Amino acid sequence: MYHIDQRSPVPVYEQLARQIERHIVSGDLADGQKLPSIRELASTLRINPNTVVKTYRQLENEGLVSSRKGLGIFVSILGMDLEGSRDSLFAELTDEYVRKAAGLGMEGDQIVQGLTRRLKGEN
Amino acid sequence: MYHIDQRSPVPVYEQLARQIERHIVSGDLADGQKLPSIRELASTLRINPNTVVKTYRQLENEGLVSSRKGLGIFVSILGMDLEGSRDSLFAELTDEYVRKAAGLGMEGDQIVQGLTRRLKGEN
DNA sequence: ATTACTGTACTATAATAGTAATACAGTGGA
DNA sequence: TCCACTGTATTACTATTATAGTACAGTAAT
Structure with missing residues (x-):
């Protein structure tokens, strides 16, 4: 799904955030759609859960996703251009x-x- | 001459190395030509001399430049394609x-x- | 209530990136 | 010789990145 280059000088959490951002903005990920859970995505990409947390938190700060405890992370682009x-x-x-x-x-x-x-x- | 984005996730020494590399490969910087001294470039770009050292050392490892103590850093691309x-x-x-x-x-x-x-x- | 998910929080450790300051050694011109 | 430049080396400190492990809290199905 997503590709991480460990040798890249760009931090992993940043690579991941930019890729997800493009998937959201392209419409590939629709509003309200659930993203992979932190632990699941960390396991799939073989990176640390904390790194995924950082990625999701950054996307949340950018207003692209919103998190609901116990439920997951969801695309949230209401009224976005x-x-x-x-x-x-x-x-x-x-x-x-x-x-x-x-x-x-x-x-x-x-x-x-x-x-x-x-x-x-x-x- | 060169432009550094301090907010970029890409390390400064990496940004600088890639820009110089492109200038060399483009032929803009000819073989044997002297690059700015470490202190001069650091002063111009308002970055730490150690960061420039890191940039030049990386370019030297890639075989693009060679350093001569007391003289400076010179483009060295003999027989390169x-x-x-x-x-x-x-x-x-x-x-x-x-x-x-x-x-x-x-x-x-x-x-x-x-x-x-x-x-x-x-x- | 129990279970298995979910996000969140915290501490600890290691490596890297960047700045800062100092010192040493080679080169060449005045 | 002296001086001003050059690259090189070293130490210290800070912030960021990433991993690791543990714990806590919310949600929903059984």
Whole structure:
């Protein structure tokens, strides 16, 4: 379901939070839907339960999920501008991509060409 | 010259190393060229000299630079396949970009469209 | 009530990241 | 020689990240 790279300099709880955030904003996880329990997700991903707690707490602070003791963690996006959030996140991704590619000396045409080739090769 | 985001979960020494790596692989920094001294770069970026040391040491371990005591840190890419490295790094960037955008529910066409719009808007 | 889930809280430990300050050694120019 | 730069090394301290283990409290089905 989710993929954690232990060698990444990005903290595990952060990797996980960003992945879940994208799943929620994409509509893949609907409002009210229950997320995996802390212990279950920790077991599946082979990480510490405390790390999952940190991930869920961060998502809760961002207003994406809400927790109910004894029940679980649930997607909570009432009245959120999902499409706006999605566009915003995508714009951030694109900015980062362009900035790094530019650092490699790539021109706009080359970037688009490389991306297109990558998409044709996989999909 | 280089930009450091202190709030990023990515360690400062890692951000800096990746940026310098891209500048070297792009050919922007030629072989034998001298990099800023440890103290100078630390002062400019307002980070600790030890952090710059860590960055330079990592680049040295990757074989991109070599240090000479009393002289400085120099780009050292004799016989390296720069173009291959550049393509490889760009492929990694593209993979990450596509994977994250896909997590947002974006289709290939939408990704290319969004990227194109971003490039036309800025350049 | 018992059981098995759920989230929450707490302590402890270890490794990493970053800052701070100091000292030492090599290089080259005045 | 002296001076100002260079990289290198060391110690100390703080905060963050991650793991580990234990305990407590709420929910629901039996």
